[in-house]
Amino acid sequence: MELAVPGSAAAPRTNGVKETGGISATRLLVVLAQLGLLMLVLRQFQIESAAFLRLSLLAFAGFALHAVLPLRYRLPFFLALSLAGIALVLGLEHGAWLVGIGLVLVGICHLPLAFGTRIALLLGVVTVLVAQRASLLPAPWSEAIWPILGSMFMFRLIIYLYDLRHETAPASPSRTLAYFFMLPNACFPLFPVIDYKTFRRNYFDEDAYKTYQTGVDWMVRGVVHLLLYRIVYYYFTLAPAEVHGPGDLAQYLLSNFLLYLRVSGQFHFIVGMLYLFGFRLPETHNKYFFASSFTDFWRRINIYWKDFMLKVFYYPAYFRLRRYGTTAALVLATLFVFLMTWFLHAYQWFWLRGTVLFVWQDILFWTILGALVVVNSLYEVKHGRERKLAATGWSWRAFSTVSLKTALTFTVICALWSFWTADSLDAWLSLWSAVGRGFAADHGASPFLLLVPIAIGAAAGAMAAGGGRKPRPGAKRAFGIREAVQPTVTLGLLLVVGIEGIYTQFGPTIATYIQPLRSGQLSRLDNAALDRGYYEDLLRVNRFNSQLWEVYSQKPKNFLDVNFGALKRHTGGFAGGELIPSFVASTEYGPVTINRWGMRDQDYERVPAPGTFRVALLGPSNVMGWGVGDGETFEALLEERLNRERGGAGPARYEILNFGVPGYRPPQQLVALEKALGFGPHAVFYVAVGREPSQSALHLAAIARAGTAIPYPELAAIVAKAGVAQGMEETEARRRLQPFHDDILAAVYGRIADECRRRGIVPVWIFLPQVREGTWQEETPQTVRAAEAAGFVIIDLGDVYQGQDLGAIRLAEWDQHPNARAHRLIAGRLYEELQAKRGAVFAGEGAAARAGGTATSRKE
Amino acid sequence: MSDDVKTAVKEFILSEFLPGEDPAELTDSTPLISGGILDSIATLKVVLFIEEQFNVTFEAHEVDRENFDSIENIARLVGTKRPQDHDQARSSA
Numbered sequence: 013m014e015l016a017v018p019g020s021a022a023a024p025r026t027n028g029v030k031e032t033g034g035i036s037a038t039r040l041l042v043v044l045a046q047l048g049l050l051m052l053v054l055r056q057f058q059i060e061s062a063a064f065l066r067l068s069l070l071a072f073a074g075f076a077l078h079a080v081l082p083l084r085y086r087l088p089f090f091l092a093l094s095l096a097g098i099a100l101v102l103g104l105e106h107g108a109w110l111v112g113i114g115l116v117l118v119g120i121c122h123l124p125l126a127f128g129t130r131i132a133l134l135l136g137v138v139t140v141l142v143a144q145r146a147s148l149l150p151a152p153w154s155e156a157i158w159p160i161l162g163s164m165f166m167f168r169l170i171i172y173l174y175d176l177r178h179e180t181a182p183a184s185p186s187r188t189l190a191y192f193f194m195l196p197n198a199c200f201p202l203f204p205v206i207d208y209k210t211f212r213r214n215y216f217d218e219d220a221y222k223t224y225q226t227g228v229d230w231m232v233r234g235v236v237h238l239l240l241y242r243i244v245y246y247y248f249t250l251a252p253a254e255v256h257g258p259g260d261l262a263q264y265l266l267s268n269f270l271l272y273l274r275v276s277g278q279f280h281f282i283v284g285m286l287y288l289f290g291f292r293l294p295e296t297h298n299k300y301f302f303a304s305s306f307t308d309f310w311r312r313i314n315i316y317w318k319d320f321m322l323k324v325f326y327y328p329a330y331f332r333l334r335r336y337g338t339t340a341a342l343v344l345a346t347l348f349v350f351l352m353t354w355f356l357h358a359y360q361w362f363w364l365r366g367t368v369l370f371v372w373q374d375i376l377f378w379t380i381l382g383a384l385v386v387v388n389s390l391y392e393v394k395h396g397r398e399r400k401l402a403a404t405g406w407s408w409r410a411f412s413t414v415s416l417k418t419a420l421t422f423t424v425i426c427a428l429w430s431f432w433t434a435d436s437l438d439a440w441l442s443l444w445s446a447v448g449r450g451f452a453a454d455h456g457a458s459p460f461l462l463l464v465p466i467a468i469g470a471a472a473g474a475m476a477a478g479g480g481r482k483p484r485p486g487a488k489r490a491f492g493i494r495e496a497v498q499p500t501v502t503l504g505l506l507l508v509v510g511i512e513g514i515y516t517q518f519g520p521t522i523a524t525y526i527q528p529l530r531s532g533q534l535s536r537l538d539n540a541a542l543d544r545g546y547y548e549d550l551l552r553v554n555r556f557n558s559q560l561w562e563v564y565s566q567k568p569k570n571f572l573d574v575n576f577g578a579l580k581r582h583t584g585g586f587a588g589g590e591l592i593p594s595f596v597a598s599t600e601y602g603p604v605t606i607n608r609w610g611m612r613d614q615d616y617e618r619v620p621a622p623g624t625f626r627v628a629l630l631g632p633s634n635v636m637g638w639g640v641g642d643g644e645t646f647e648a649l650l651e652e653r654l655n656r657e658r659g660g661a662g663p664a665r666y667e668i669l670n671f672g673v674p675g676y677r678p679p680q681q682l683v684a685l686e687k688a689l690g691f692g693p694h695a696v697f698y699v700a701v702g703r704e705p706s707q708s709a710l711h712l713a714a715i716a717r718a719g720t721a722i723p724y725p726e727l728a729a730i731v732a733k734a735g736v737a738q739g740m741e742e743t744e745a746r747r748r749l750q751p752f753h754d755d756i757l758a759a760v761y762g763r764i765a766d767e768c769r770r771r772g773i774v775p776v777w778i779f780l781p782q783v784r785e786g787t788w789q790e791e792t793p794q795t796v797r798a799a800e801a802a803g804f805v806i807i808d809l810g811d812v813y814q815g816q817d818l819g820a821i822r823l824a825e826w827d828q829h830p831n832a833r834a835h836r837l838i839a840g841r842l843y844e845e846l847q848a849k850r851g852a853v854f855a856g857e858g859a860a861a862r863a864g865g866t867a868t869s870r871k872e
Numbered sequence: 873m874s875d876d877v878k879t880a881v882k883e884f885i886l887s888e889f890l891p892g893e894d895p896a897e898l899t900d901s902t903p904l905i906s907g908g909i910l911d912s913i914a915t916l917k918v919v920l921f922i923e924e925q926f927n928v929t930f931e932a933h934e935v936d937r938e939n940f941d942s943i944e945n946i947a948r949l950v951g952t953k954r955p956q957d958h959d960q961a962r963s964s965a
Contacts (some may be wrong), residue, residue: 399908
């Protein structure tokens with residue numbers, strides 16, 4: 013049955029192609045059934061974000077209506093759906109600002125003025141926007157709209173103006189607005205640079221079912237890419253400091269490049285979704301791992317970008333320069349394209365993140381890739397490249413040539429990519445020392461990873477030699493319901509694999525691997541970067557850990573009004589800094605008061621009053637009480653309860669002195685301990701919050717590289733043994749200390765416990781979990797062992813947040829410190845644990861009580 | 873009208889980029905750019921060939937997928953630039 017599509021059967025197009033759009037009810041149901049399955053898979057695996065799920069639901073539901081509308085109403089309907097998507101993702105107010113700014117920009121393009129005048133006006137408006145993005149001028153709208161506004165207009169406006177200047181066909185308002193505000197964009201700051209002419213020309217120019225089904229295929233392909241990305245992101249990525257041998261190096265290089273699957277996955281999905289609304293766009297990526305040369309790589313990866321560059325820069329430059337000779341024009345135009353690619357990446361970075369990107373790796377990466385493409389282009393000009401129209405028989409020559417070229421190209425691109433993504437040139441160079449260490453130095457990576465380029469080459473060779481050829485270009489083939497089988501089966505399999513009741517049947521190992529794939533949490537390395545961000549008061553985001561950036565991008569500019577740095581003063585030495593004595597700040601979460609001794613606490617006398625049982629509490633920001641007001645920290649709550657419920661026996665008063673300092677890592681707690689010992693504690697509570705071994709090593713690496721003296725002989729000996737020296741590159745220093753992580757922590761814990769025992773103080777080690785899921789606890793077992801070996805009294809609060817909605821007990825997604833409610837949970841649970849271990853923890857109670865007196869040292 | 877253009881372009885593409893291929897496989901509607909036969913370098917070679925052969929000049933913005941994705945489209949574009957084709961087209965219309 014053909015659905016009635018009024019006015020669609022033969023709607024003439026300006027380019028001679030007839031728009032169609034009709035689809036039978038059966039075929040429409042087939043597409044809708046696949047979209048239903050796809051929605052379940054998106055939900056099952058929490059693909060991208062919650063906003064993306066809502067947007068997909070809107071798009072799929074909108075498609076059901078769009079597909080049966082008369083053709084003339086479809087474009088306005090798509091525009092309305094796109095605007096609704098913006099409101100759904102950004103909210104009405106932010107969405108209205110975004111659309112308003114967009115309408116101004118588009119409106120200027122169509123003012124009845126000379127083209128040059130319109131360009132000048134646009135430049136004026138863009139200059140104001142640049143100043144606002146750079147925070148040089150105030151902007152009345154939220155920060156949140158910048159990345160989306162940028163992704164909608166930063167490149168598309170250039171293409172639109174280019175086409176406007178050269179096109180004779182009038183632009184319809186609904187098509188123009190649909191082009192800029194197109195539906196999936198509200199969820200994706202990284203968006204393919206869609207060509208306006210193609211967007212307009214290919215609208216419903218094919219059989220509607222074929223278009224819709226291709227869209228579904230591409231979205232499924234996108235989901236597969238995104239899941240493969242997660243596997244790489246969670247299980248294969250390594251930090252440069254973790255590269256010890258050639259196998260590790262191969263894993264590092266491969267996983268770095270494979271992370272690009274996220275971009276290709278998103279782009280496939282985005283374009284697939286546009287297919288549902290009749291926009292039959294070209295592929296965004298074409299088997300880019302199988303590129304057999306650098307020009308081939310440039311043609312296969314991010315095809316829309318390449319087309320954009322050709323159209324706006326390459327051809328215009330070539331035509332201007334060809335009077336100097338075609339070869340010179342080709343070389344100069346190609347170099348110009350790579351110069352502009354570098355510049356426009358920095359430009360894109362500015363709109364997305366609000367800062368200027370100028371790093372040598374970027375410049376060198378594009379320069380090297382540009383040079384390789386130029387050399388390759390010159391070779392192709394002279395010798396040509398092999399093209400085929402139809403399938404031929406198997407050719408060993410083709411197989412071996414393409415295999416070799418592909419393996420080499422893949423290897424060079426992996427190396428070049430790792431250079432691009434490295435934090436610094438020194439860090440990248442230090443990676444290669446792994447080659448000389450031999451496979452024995454590898455940490456778990458398989459030497460077989462070195463064979464991956466060969467396997468990729470062989471696959472590409474097999475395809476080129478006739479093993480997997482497509483039909484000849486333009487060959488027509490029947491397109492029917494059976495085309496839905498492959499995506500349906502893929503979706504069905506993903507759905508089944510993602511069901512907890514099923515994957516747990518395959519044993520705990522498989523279940524442990526599949527479980528994280530069902531959510532978009534941060535990887536082990538990004539979690540560590542997030543941790544490191546707290547400790548160093550920096551956003552540890554490089555240009556490529558995009559998931560971490562997405563978390564940070566939600567952070568309001570003046571979150572908490574005051575940052576770690578404002579609370580601390582630099583002191584130099586091993587600790588580096590301390591809380592500023594007598595500092596008072598007012599934050600969104602209440603007052604932050606630092607007492608005269610530099611503790612985030614009430615005031616205390618240096619010597620405890622007789623009858624007082626005094627506890628010195630050591631720890632980082634979670635202990636100090638970052639993000640909660642005075643009196644809301646678990647320390648304050650616990651102290652108050654201990655005193656309130658102390659009964660008749662025991663000491664006259666409990667005092668807990670909060671020596672927590674934001675950013676202090678375990679070795680710095682040795683300095684805090686020295687300070688705390690001056691206040692006569694009966695017990696020292698050391699609070700561990702996760703990643704203790706690696707955090708310890710990070711501090712020692714920084715100290716040793718800076719040439720700061722290490723006042724603890726056992727730590728100085730470890731640094732000397734590892735060979736870490738002043739001025740050493742950070743990655744190298746961290747790599748050298750990696751075998752000593754446990755030794756460093758053992759030395760720190762051992763010293764704390766020994767110093768306490770030597771003075772008759774009870775050392776207590778408290779494990780406080782972080783308020784997040786994920787891989788932060790991977791170092792916990794060895795941390796507990798170190799604490800036990802040191803002889804601490806152990807209090808494990810590992811399940812203190814069990815049964816709680818983590819989102820409700822932390823400050824924010826970008827700041828995962830416990831909030832006031834979490835501090836209450838910690839205080840309650842710690843109180844119970846202390847009661848259970850009263851004999852061991854409060855061993856000095858008797859002495860404190862016998863010392864007599866009820867006087868308090870507290871200054872109320 | 874533009875058969876001479878189609879023939880010349882087809883022969884050029886076959887000899888330059890598809891040596892040894894069956895000429896029957898290359899039709900007027902075979903997708904050249906989206907089918908991977910013409911890349912940017914090859915497209916510029918075709919441009920140069922047509923400009924020299926038919927004494928026409930292209931603008932940079934005309935070199936795109938719409939105009940160069942098939943021999944048919946190339947011939948149509950060349951037709952708009954050659955006075956005799958233009959006149960023929962008008963008189964036959």
